[in-house]
Amino acid sequence: MKITSENQILFFKNNEIIRFESVANNTIIHFINGTSSEIHEPINSIEKQLTDVDFIRIHDEHIINVNYLTKIQDNLSDSIELENGVVLPVSKNTKELIINILNAHIKN
16 A cells, blocks of 8 residues: 655555544554554545555544454444454444445455
């Protein structure tokens, strides 16, 4: 995976990244090994650069790698849980779309 940020191009393996998190106009990349790195690029720009179907936007502030999704909570506060135990909100507007994408992903 290639991500352009300011005047640099960053390269990562898809399976290294568990999620992206928006913080102001920056994005924090969370890695599966528990480390993170903040880049000066808004999450909307990151989303446009992601061409791999392993990544989906679940909320205004979060993009996840579906390979690390372990649970979808279907209650008053819709959320998902990742392999590392982090629980994130899921936008009500995109929840059904997320489930459809995940179902298609599981079949592949």
